Amino acid sequence: RYAYVNGRYVDHREASVHIEDRGYQLADGVYEVVGVRDGKLIDEKLHIDRLGRSLGELRIDWPVARPTLGFIIRELMRRNRLRDGLVYMQVTRGVARRDHAFPTKPVKPALVLTTKNSKRAEPDPGPGIAVKSHPDIRWERCDIKTVALLPNVLAKQAARESGAYEAWLVDGKGNVTEGASTNAWIVTKGGELVTRATDNAILAGITRHTLKVLAGDLQLKLVERPFTLAEAKDAKEAFITSATSFVTPVVKIDGDTVGDGKVGPTARRLREEYVRFAADGEAV
Ligand code: PMP
DSSP states (O other), X not given: OXXXXXTEEXXXXXXXXXXXXXXXXXXXXXXXXXXXXXXXXXXXXXXXXXXXXXXXXXXXXXXXXXXXXXXXXXXXXXXXXXXSEEEEEEEEXXXXXXXXXXXXXXXXXXXXXXXXXXXXXXXXXXXXXXXXXXXXXXXXXXXXXXXOOHHHHHHHHHHHHTXXXXXXXEOTTSBEEEXXXXXXXXXXXXXOEXXXXXXXXXXXXXXXXXXXXXXXXXXXXXXXXXXXXXXXXXXXXEEEEETTTEEEEEEEETTEESTTSSOOHHHHHHHHHXXXXXXXXXXX
């Protein structure tokens, strides 16, 4: 298996970056994860657009031109025979002697790509997952997809130690912001599909965006507003979205069952629609 590191395709086991890389020392970098199904990238353009936005917010230059990045992604997929899984890409500000401020002499941003194989995502969602709430102790720019993920790491670990798959982050007002690495949704007893509006408190998920379009096609009533943890526990259904989890139903929150504790029809239908979209491509 290969990784791409600053211009080279190298054996993944030997792939390394400099110890003074600002990503390593200061988490001064951004990343993207693009899902792959049946050899096809899911929403590639939107992911690369978001990478550009993250880079812009941190004033990091593109490491290579956009079309070149598209080529590198495909070449790595080809070399690794990636059919189902994900492409990870990371850009850090580059290598410079350690100082919090940007390097005064501009350095070349560092670009790293890896791939990961996984089981082909099925339309059937399986039994659903449990989530555990955790205080959202992150910063005020969660709209930037940076590699500074310690609060997310700690929340996810706490969830896993309690037997839950994902953490749901709760802000000071009691509202669920998002998951540690996913967006959060509920279906209320009144039949409304609810997810928090995007602002700097959450990452504008690409899966979230595409699912909004698909939900519109199904004429579901979508409301973008905050919801509390209590409202989620009292909801008819709940689910998470991300490039790697697609649409995954949540059947338990902090040990309390959601609805009847089984996967509900809305989450089931939305997952089917999303998997169909991933297989067909282009619906936005
Ligand atoms: N929120 C956070 C904090 C995430 O890390 C992710 C996954 N990268 C998401 C939401 C979901 O985003 P996407 O649908 O683009 O994978």
